[in-house]
Amino acid sequence: MSAPTSTRALRMAYVVACVAGVLFFVTSVGLLGVWPTQMLRDQTTRMAPEVPLRPSVSESRGRLVYAREGCSYCHSQQVRFTAADTRRFGAPTLAWETQFDTPHMLGTRRIGPDLSRAGGTRSLDWQYAHLYAPRDVVRESVMPAYPWLFDGAPDRPTQEARDLVAYLDSLGRAREVAGPEGEARAREGCDCDDDPLMAMAFEGRLNNHPARAIRHGEAPALPIDAAALPRGQALFARHCATCHGPEGQGNGPAASHLRPAPKNLSQHDYSNARLASALWNGVTGAAMPAWRDLSPDDLGALAQAVQALSVTRVEPAPSEALLAQGREVYAANCAQCHGTDGRGDGTAADALPMVPANFTQQQLSLSEAVRVLREGIPGSPMAPWTSRLTSAEILATAHYVRSLYTPSLPGHLRK
Ligand code: HEC
Ligand code: HEC
Ligand code: HEC
Incomplete structure (x- = not known):
């Protein structure tokens, strides 16, 4: 009589295993798939700015170029919640920052640096020169060149290169644009003041990239040995x-x-x-x-x-009359940008995309100063002066700005 009992038990085991299997499957899908998605979605809704910045058409096209060229094989786009990451790149990435990033470009490998805070870090000409031939810019780079995104030279980018760089320049921007109000809303939505890990997302600078230029930054005194x-x-x-x-x-x-x-x-x-x-x-x-x-x-x-x-020579001292002429031309034409005392802090300086040269902290050779006054500096607000000043006035002004050099002054850029 024992055979039918064991057959029944065996039949029951199939059912038990089957039910347990289905339950296990459903639970794992719920725990590993549905629940985290829901959590992320909730978090995004709570922490995102009310009207988050969306990518432009050009940036969206650039994103496709980024995906097609395989940039994410070497570049991640997530600042992790670690001290090393925040020190180098800035605030850790919040979920809402990548809400329009589908399919995402988070990446898993960092052969090159993380790019989630790439926006505003490099100038346009740097980006083009670097994409065209990375080793022309960074000597030991292992990044491949992308010459097919250009018409034969870095200053002739195709639409694809423009889109790609527009995309790079948009990375990290949504959170920057959200500003202090956005950060406050995210912090409130996060409700994580007692969670030291999440709190990292709101400490320190948003973009800490070591190569990002800072307009009026402080600088440490350098040891001179x-x-x-x-x-x-x-x-x-x-x-x-x-x-x-x-x-x-x-x-x-x-x-x-x-x-x-x-x-x-x-x-x-x-x-x-x-x-x-x-x-x-x-x-x-x-x-x-x-x-x-x-x-x-x-x-x-x-x-x-x-x-x-420096191979500059000591020039014979200019006469008082020449210096006086230079001072006059300078006061009339140059002081509004370069400042009355030549410190680069004229009344118009703050409105310029570049800080005017501070002549108390740098001295050009006489020939270079004359050349700059004749030719200007293409790509900067410094224009050529040949149409407005005579050769004699240019020479006098070149002497005058050279005479302002006082390297022992403490290193302020502005008063
Ligand atoms: C084989 C790996 C590799 C690939 C693929 C790659 N890069 Fe890079 N990238 C690097 C490395 C390594 C560096 C650091 C050295 C340098 O600046 O060239 C770098 C640097 C950069 C930087 C400067 C970042 C910074 O913070 O200094 C940018 C921007 C960049 N890459 C963009 C791109 C884009 C856009 C693509 C795709 C078109 C791409 N990279 C593809 C390896 C790669
Ligand atoms: C990607 C190109 C690039 C690299 C790499 C580079 N520079 Fe420059 N540097 C420039 C450009 C462009 C300017 C001109 C900026 C301007 O017009 O004021 C400049 C300006 C300068 C100036 C003058 C700043 C001033 O106050 O006018 C100094 C000094 C200088 N660089 C030193 C260095 C040193 C040292 C390094 C290496 C550690 C370096 N540069 C690497 C592009 C570069
Ligand atoms: C509209 C504002 C403006 C005016 C006006 C102006 N400059 Fe400049 N100048 C600049 C800026 C900005 C730079 C920095 C450009 C750069 O670093 O690439 C500069 C750079 C220079 C430099 C080059 C510094 C270097 O290291 O190469 C010299 C020299 C100079 N100016 C002299 C003059 C003189 C002399 C006058 C008047 C005749 C004058 N500038 C008028 C904005 C101005």
């Missing part, structure tokens, strides 16, 4: 020569397509304070990145290497 010169020269060859050229003449492989062009460092003398600021803060409105990922020791060594590139 003569023995560091060879190290500085090696760093210059590695990081700077692609743009400024091996001898600093402004003729590196990337230079011909950058506007404004890299400075001819051999024709400039810079104070320590000016170099500290240029290296720590970069130059806004130009391809010159900031170098905050290098240590102050390295930046001090680089500053010496830059100073050692």
Whole structure:
């Protein structure tokens, strides 16, 4: 009589296993699929600004180019909730920031840097030169070149390249545009003041990219140690020569397509304070990145290497009459931008896309100053003056701005 009992038990086991299997399946779909989606959706609704910024048509097309070219094989788009990530890139990515990113480009590998805060980090000319030939800009880059996005040169981008760079420039922007009100709403919706991990999303700067130029940033004093010169020269060859050229003449492989062009460092003398600021803060409105990922020791060594590139001569002192003429031309034509004392803080300065040169902290060679006055600096607000000033006036003004150089002044850019 035992056979039918065991058959029944066996039949029951099938049913039990089947029911348990279905239950297990449903539970896992719920727990791993439905619930997190619902949580994310709730979180997005609670934390997003009321009217979040949507991508433009060009940016959406750029996103497709990004996907097609496989940029996300090497670039992630998520600042993680770790100290290392926030130090380098800025605030961790919130779910709502990627709400229009379907299918998403979060990426899983970082062969190149994370791009979720790429917007506003690099200048347009830098982006084009870099996409066209990365190693012309960053000597040791392993990023592939994308010349097919251009008509033969970095300053002739196709519509696809324009869209792609518009897309790159939009990354991280929605949250920046949302501003303090957006952050406050997100924080309230997050309701996570007692959750130290989530709280990280609201600490520190939104964009902490070490290369992002800062217009009026503070800079640390750089240690100046003569023995560091060879190290500085090696760093210059590695990081700077692609743009400024091996001898600093402004003729590196990337230079011909950058506007404004890299400075001819051999024709400039810079104070320590000016170099500290240029290296720590970069130059806004130009391809010159900031170098905050290098240590102050390295930046001090680089500053010496830059100073050692100068081949400017000591010019015979100009006569008082010449200087007086220069002062007059300067007061009438230059002071509104470059400031009455030549500190780059004239009344019009704040409205310009670039900070005017501070003549107390840098001195051009006489020939370079005359050249700049004749030709202007294409890509910057500094116009050519040949139609408005005579040759004699140009020479006098060049002498005058040179006479303002006082490298021992403390390194303020503005009063
Ligand atoms: C094989 C991997 C690889 C691929 C594919 C790749 N990159 Fe890169 N990318 C890198 C590396 C490595 C760097 C860092 C060195 C440099 O700046 O060139 C970088 C740097 C960058 C930077 C500068 C980022 C910063 O914060 O300094 C941008 C912007 C960029 N890539 C965009 C793109 C775009 C757009 C694509 C697709 C068209 C792309 N990359 C494809 C590896 C890659
Ligand atoms: C991607 C190209 C690029 C790279 C790389 C680069 N620079 Fe520049 N740099 C520029 C451009 C462009 C300017 C001109 C900015 C302007 O018109 O004011 C400039 C300007 C400067 C200036 C003058 C700043 C001022 O106050 O007028 C200094 C000094 C300088 N660079 C040093 C360096 C050093 C040192 C490095 C390497 C650590 C470096 N640059 C790397 C493009 C570059
Ligand atoms: C509309 C504002 C404006 C006016 C007016 C102006 N400048 Fe400039 N100037 C600038 C800006 C901005 C720069 C920085 C450009 C750059 O770094 O690429 C600059 C740069 C320069 C430089 C080059 C510095 C360098 O390191 O290469 C010299 C020299 C100069 N100006 C002299 C003058 C003189 C002299 C006058 C008057 C005749 C004058 N500027 C009038 C805005 C102006």
